[in-house]
Amino acid sequence: MADEVQIKLAAADDAANILAFLRKAATESDAVLIPHLADVTVEQERRNIEMINSFDDCVIMLAMLGGQPIGIVTVMVLEDQPGVGELGVVVAKPYWRNGIGQLLVDEAEYWFQNYSSLQQLVLTVFAENVPAIRLYQKLGFRQTGRHQAGQREVLEMEYQKRAD
Template sequence: MTETVGIKLATPDDAQAILNLLKQLSQESSAILVPHLDTLTVEQEAYSLYDINDSTDSLILLAQYRNHPIGIVTIMELADRPQVGELGVAVLKDFWRNGIGSLLVDEATYWFANYSTLQKLVLDVFDDNVPAIKLYQKYGFVKTGEAKVTDQQGQQRAAVLMEFQPAAADHD
């Protein structure tokens, strides 16, 4: 029997598992940027998840394998740009190249197109992360610019700015 990966909406009950996942992801990649991760409590995360699930401008989905989170996708409205959501995707290194990132991006863009009140969906990705750039292009993200982004180690790195434009999707 083949085991499958499931996608589920993150709920307040997932707060501890999400914090554990984010901590592991931040150790595996300098691209994971979660402000105040070390000081965030389970109660704060649970409250945030409650708020997020009650909104039409934010989303958190988990990829799970054997009932353990192995990936996450978020869409969060940007504080300085109303009606603009930022997409974030991360998958544990042991599960890379298994289509999990694709599943998460596909679900997130579907939610954006069909359920959110956001007008735009954007992201930034380090320019040396070619597999991620190709994944985003496959699902309709187009390059809109370049920027310098500070990574987890405090280093300035070149990043590609992208915006979701469904007509640009290149589904196989």
């Protein structure tokens, strides 16, 4: 399936599809933790995408199949830690365990290494999400911490920029 999927940089015209995708994904997984997702308008999302695309420390990329998003990867600079970006990945449930997450993280890593001003990527993942943890470890992320988030255990992971 991964050979039919295309990865593209999100554009302002993708705003409605991105919101619909994220709202549906939030019903399929409790790992979609976007505050006020239900309240975001298409116009607000268009402006967000345009703003994100104007910086070299943030990116949104989509996995597209048949013209519809089936996955998204974001890297957003942490306000209190310049040089550090937080990686987020969401794949539509029908496409879990088909290599879509790896495609997205691979593209984000390539962007990080070649185009971003960031020095480090970080992420958090629920400790019981073993497939995701294995993927991140395979791609070079290392665990840096573990803590409770409500009733669930969360792992913190990081990925450093390679020296040239």
